[in-house]
Amino acid sequence: MAFGGRCDGVQVKGVVKMIYLDNAATSYPKAVAVRRAVSEAMVRYGANPGRGGYPMAMATSEMVERCRKTAADFFGVDDERRVIFTPSCTQSLNTVLKSLLAGGGRVAISDMEHNAVVRPLHAISPRYPVYDTVAVTPADDEATVAAFRRAVTSRTKAIVCTHASNVTGEVLPIARLAALAHEYGLPIVVDAAQSAGHVPIDVKADGIDYLCAAGHKGLGGLMGTGLLVCNGEAELRPLAEGGTGSHSLSPLQPLELPERLESGTLNVTGIAGLSAGIQTLMTEGVARIEQHEFRLCRMLYEALSAIDGVTVYGESPILRRHVGVLSFTVDGMTCDDIAQRLANAGVAVRAGLHCAPLTHRRLGTLPHGTIRLSVGRYTTWQDVQKSVRIIKKIVANPLQFNAII
Amino acid sequence: MQAYYRVGSLANAARAKRILQAHGVHGYMKRRSDSEGCGYGVLVTNDSPQVARWLSEGGVTVYK
Numbered sequence: 001m002a003f004g005g006r007c008d009g010v011q012v013k014g015v016v017k018m019i020y021l022d023n024a025a026t027s028y029p030k031a032v033a034v035r036r037a038v039s040e041a042m043v044r045y046g047a048n049p050g051r052g053g054y055p056m057a058m059a060t061s062e063m064v065e066r067c068r069k070t071a072a073d074f075f076g077v078d079d080e081r082r083v084i085f086t087p088s089c090t091q092s093l094n095t096v097l098k099s100l101l102a103g104g105g106r107v108a109i110s111d112m113e114h115n116a117v118v119r120p121l122h123a124i125s126p127r128y129p130v131y132d133t134v135a136v137t138p139a140d141d142e143a144t145v146a147a148f149r150r151a152v153t154s155r156t157k158a159i160v161c162t163h164a165s166n167v168t169g170e171v172l173p174i175a176r177l178a179a180l181a182h183e184y185g186l187p188i189v190v191d192a193a194q195s196a197g198h199v200p201i202d203v204k205a206d207g208i209d210y211l212c213a214a215g216h217k218g219l220g221g222l223m224g225t226g227l228l229v230c231n232g233e234a235e236l237r238p239l240a241e242g243g244t245g246s247h248s249l250s251p252l253q254p255l256e257l258p259e260r261l262e263s264g265t266l267n268v269t270g271i272a273g274l275s276a277g278i279q280t281l282m283t284e285g286v287a288r289i290e291q292h293e294f295r296l297c298r299m300l301y302e303a304l305s306a307i308d309g310v311t312v313y314g315e316s317p318i319l320r321r322h323v324g325v326l327s328f329t330v331d332g333m334t335c336d337d338i339a340q341r342l343a344n345a346g347v348a349v350r351a352g353l354h355c356a357p358l359t360h361r362r363l364g365t366l367p368h369g370t371i372r373l374s375v376g377r378y379t380t381w382q383d384v385q386k387s388v389r390i391i392k393k394i395v396a397n398p399l400q401f402n403a404i405i
Numbered sequence: 406m407q408a409y410y411r412v413g414s415l416a417n418a419a420r421a422k423r424i425l426q427a428h429g430v431h432g433y434m435k436r437r438s439d440s441e442g443c444g445y446g447v448l449v450t451n452d453s454p455q456v457a458r459w460l461s462e463g464g465v466t467v468y469k
Contacts, residue, residue: 065419
């Protein structure tokens with residue numbers, strides 16, 4: 001690998017030089033401020049928060065709580081105690097789904113959900129599905145809302161919906177689905193793995209009861225971090241009980257948030273990095289990033305659609321209706337082959353089912369999936385143009401494995 | 406006059422400190438053990454009758 005790429009517009013040592021189009025998996029590179037915050041945390045905040053009472057322990061504790069407040073402000077949450085640090089968006093989703101269905105019942109999910117939603121639901125009831133899958137129409141909000149309305153029954157406990165597809169980038173109307181859910185007295189659980197940090201989200205204004213977000217994608221933090229924003233009223237059950245540094249005489253897990261859902265030692269350096277990532281987003285403006293990623297994604301969509309033999313999936317990107325993700329296939333070539341050739345040419349993409357078989361069933365791309373391109377805030381116009389040129393050459397030379405560049 | 410307000414958790418202590426700061430009252434997050442085991446609170450250096458009310462209005466439960 002070559003080192004010496006660009007980050008924050010500045011040539012930075014240690015950033016791997018490549019065209020990185022796998023931001024849907026994790027964002028890369030991380031902002032310089034994030035790297036600095038993590039390094040600083042390793043030195044200044046090296047104690048376990050919520051445990052000791054000595055200066056470094058208290059300083060670490062206060063830093064973690066400042067980070068919590070930053071995340072709360074970012075998502076429009078009044079009470080920062082309702083922001084839970086989790087190891088991942090997957091853990092956040094598991095916590096909510098297993099709590100909401102602890103007493104039985106079903107959920108209505110879209111047919112674009114990730115395995116982070118589907119697998120916990122299967123684990124709850126391996127033999128009898130506890131979910132109803134709703135065929136959504138990303139280009140038609142009325143149709144999507146109507147479809148969910150038809151899916152709600154007396155046994156439905158929640159509407160569960162991805163905000164944006166990790167395969168096609170299409171955005172669903174979560175505010176309208178939240179309103180629908182509330183019409184029936186139900187909460188809405190939103191998987192914001194692909195939208196947090198890419199599109200503006202206001203939990204209160206959008207009516208979201210439970211927002212599950214990855215810390216390491218659009219929010220720009222480290223892998224191993226996630227958020228669960230609990231605006232709803234259900235008493236969520238922890239996935240793990242354990243030490244919280246409080247009420248320690250009691251064998252019972254504390255009931256108060258956030259401690260109820262934060263047993264064990266927190267990922268302090270990860271939280272410091274996540275907070276720095278969120279602060280850079282607040283400085284730069286999510287709307288500005290959204291515009292940047294939309295322009296790149298639209299360019300990719302139009303350029304790839306014009307190549308003979310290439311099929312691009314989903315509707316042509318529309319601002320606010322798409323995040324910077326798209327998928328394509330090439331006639332007569334396997335996705336793995338194309339991805340490998342792109343890797344040989346220095347372009348990082350992801351091929352396959354993207355842990356979203358429901359979406360691929362919907363697109364008709366089972367069992368092999370697609371090649372997914374996902375831009376990020378540091379992706380440049382040149383990156384995208386070069387990637388298109390490389391893809392054109394690959395398509396034009398299907399038998400030449402080491403073609404290009 | 407100093408006063409210690411015991412709260413339920415570290416996050417509540419941080420919130421309490423922030424609430425008091427907004428009212429111009431300086432508080433320190435403190436870790437203390439008591440009959441419940443390990444716990445957190447806020448040590449206020451200039452206590453006043455309004456402190457408990459501000460904390461209550463801010464959604465922070467104070468334990469005796």
